[in-house]
Amino acid sequence: MYLARCVLLSLLVATSAASPQHDIISRQNGGTGYSVKQPPLTTPWTDKVGTEPWPEYPRPQLQRPKWQNLNGVWSYQNASNLDAVQTPPFGQQLGRKVLVPSCLESGLSGIQDSFTLYSWFSNTFKVSSDWKNQKIILNFDAVDYEATVFVNGKKAGFHRGGYFRFSLDITQHVKLGQENELLVFVHDPTDYGDAVIPIGKQTLRPSHIFYTPCSGIWQTVWLEAVPQNHITKLDLDANMDGRVNVTVHTSAANATSNVMVTIHEDGKVLKTHSGPSNRPFQFSVESPDLWSPDSPKLYNVTVQLGNDKVQSYTGFRTITKGKVDGVVRPLLNGEFVFMFGTLDQGYWPDGLHTPPTKEAMIYDLKVLKSLGFNMVRKHIKVETELFYQACDELGLLVIQDMPSLRPSQSKTNPVDCSSSPILPNAEQQNEFSRQLDLLIDQFKSFPSIATWVIYNEGWGQITDYFPEIELTKRVKQLDPTRLVDSVTGWYDHGVGDFSDNHHYANPQCGTPFYSINSSPYDETRIGFQGEFGGVGNNVSIEHLWNNQAAIDTINQTYEIDETIESWNYRSHLLLGELADQVKRFACSGGVWTQTTDVEGEVNGLMTYDRRLKRVDEDQWKKDIQALYDAAAARSNATTSTP
CATH class of the missing domain: 2.60.40.10 (Immunoglobulins)
Known part of the structure; x- marks a missing residue:
């Protein structure tokens, strides 16, 4: 009986995975004009997006005067499968309008569909005759997940990786002073079928700590003119x-x-x-x-x-580790820096991965800075470069995660109902490694980035051998100027600069006690609380992601506090515990979960719509300062390199 039920459930899961795709395809011709779809929740910036989003120059560390923003309303249609890329719809009017940049699953996109595995995007552009005798570069700041690009009927390039910029020299395809057709085919499997790719917290079946995915062109598209050698x-x-x-x-x-x-x-x-x-x-x-x-x-x-002249910026600082009074510590400019920040998911109810505006994105960072946080952990997601520029300018250290492979999922054998984790094969692991290189190469010049994280809580981490050993060496080779947290949370095999504990709600930072999945504190490395807190407080429906499936998972939160007053009281106690561990043991920093609520999670300093702050600001400022004071009291000894 159990075996038959297991086989039936497997068949039902396979069927449910395919059906939504068919529904989307059948609706692909609905609607012709762009308008925002009503998302389950809005923000104060939803109505400010308009049809010319993200007008800012997108590459702050390599700026040129001659550029053209291609963001705006494009044409869109769903495609049936991967073979569709072989028959591009050149010169055709696609059936729907989409806002670029945006996630196809978001309200701001004007599409707000699910299972958007295969998609066509179309736009036209003119290039000034002033750009004659120069190379014309087409830049995509992020497309999730694979992009095949055509210009005027010719294939201009292909890119794989949903979080990273790619640039194409389209000079030979462009007609100066005339309309040019830009056509982009996007394939984004997320966690469909056997796909094992870097996706962070995206899933086609959102539930509690895993969220609505982001498919399509979700960061700025733009042109620039450059000399032949540039x-x-x-x-x-x-x-x-x-x-x-x-x-x-x-x-x-x-x-x-x-x-x-x-x-x-x-x-x-x-x-x-x-x-x-x-x-x-x-x-x-x-x-x-x-x-x-x-x-x-x-x-x-x-x-x-x-003839090529570009503008950039830098900050003078040194990030290392060393012993202070016999304890290994993170050092900034030769001094122990107690890094304290939030788990920053970077999700928005109206835009999902894409913040509605730059102002909205920076609002989150300013809230953190005003409370006294000196760090933010960018959690298994990569942001626009303007995010890291803002951290540079505000003075927020960044712990940058590599987006994880398929997280915490398993597959069931329909014959014997045995369960095994979904892990990368050799080819998928090599692709993860290649994209880790892309992360380091693109972002390593931002002064605020202090630490690279390779694996989060074992998600996509092979454990019959330890790939983090070689990956850590590789990251150190690509960027010897920063620390590496090889494994934040579980399955620690002694690699990297941090001995990193995750525990909810109470911290266990650099202490002689730990719990299941975490590892004992390793005194040869930096004692760090990679995640803790996570206490939740439910709110009224106007501040919730209005999706019943998400609402039904709210009670999966680590702890629910019935009032904001009790939430602040519990937060005060937990921050006090962390301060005590700084005084008594070897705690060098921590990450509070989290900046905002996200979908079915209600444990943010702010609600998902950013309209309600839970924090008692005076209390939080005092508690955070107490952490720095406790760390300073442990920092009076001579610092030495281990």
Whole structure:
């Protein structure tokens, strides 16, 4: 009887996975004009998005004057399968309108469908004749998950990876001064079938801590004009001693040209230095003001290669670890920094992965900063580069997670009903490693990023051997200037800079006690509370994700406090426990869960719509300051490198 029931359930799951896709396909021709679909919950910025979203220059560390934003209302239609890419709908009017950038599953997209596995996006653009004799680069800041791009009927390129920028040289396909057709095919399997890809908390079947997915073009699309030989990427690191490490990557990757780097402040040139392109070189600036959360000083940088001149910025700071009074600590500019922040999911009820506006995105960060947090853990998601620029400017350290592979899911054998975790095969693991490289390469020049996280709570982590050993070496090779938290939470095999504990609600930070799934504190590494807190407080329907399935999971929250007053009381006790562990043991930082509610989770400092703050601000400021005071009291000894 049990065996038959197991087989039947497997068949039902397979059927339910396929049916929604068929429903979406049958509706693909509905509607012709763009309008916001009513999401289950709005924010104060929902009505401010309009039809020209995200007008800001999207690449703050490599800026050029000649660029063109392609965000706005595009045409869209669903496709039936992966073979559709072989027959592009050139010159055809697609049936629906979509806002770019956005997630197809969001209200702001104007689509708000589910199971959008295969999609076509279409737009037209004109390029000024002023761009003649220059290369024309088409930039996509993020498309989830695979994108095949066509310009004027010709394939211009392909990219895989839902969180990272890619650029295409489309010069040969573009007609200056005329309408050009841009067609993009997107395939996003999320966790459909046997797919094992970096998805973070996305799932096609949202439930409590796993959320509505994001498919499609969800970050800015834009054009720029560049010289024939041009700068493609800047690697900038400036340390506390004033030493600047630079690599100027160019389109002539196998050639070496002279580049000029200038550090300046308020119109005053502090240093000019020339060096070779495509090779690392160094120079020094005398007595710079250092970057820290208390004083987030940034310096402007100009880089010139022939006729190509770009603007950037950097901050002088050094992130290391060392022993303070015999305890291994994270060090910022040679001093113990107690890193305390929130688990920051980066989800929005109206835009999902895409914040409605830059103002909205920065609002979250300003709330954290105003309460006294000096750090944010960007949780298994990657943001637009403007997010990290804001952290640089506000003075918020960033612990940056690699988006996890298929999280915490298992498959059932229909024959014997045995269960086994869904883990990557060799090819999928190699792809995870490649995209980890993309994460480091794209974001390693932002001063605020202090730590890279490879695995979260064992999600997608192979345990019959330990891939984090080689991955940690690889991350250190790509970026030797930061710390690596190889495994935040479970399945710790002694690798990386942190001994990281997850426990709800009470902390167990650098202590001689721990619980199931976590590991004993390792005194050779930094004692850290990667997640704790998580206490919840239910609210009225106007602040909830109005989806009954999500509402039904609210009681899965680690703890529910019936009033905001009791929620603040419990938070006060837990923060006090953490402070006590800082005083008594080897706790060097922590991550409170979380910045905001998300769908069926109600444990945020703010509700999901950002309209209600739960925090007693005076209490939280005092409790957070008490953590820093406790850490400072442990920091009076000489610091040494372990």
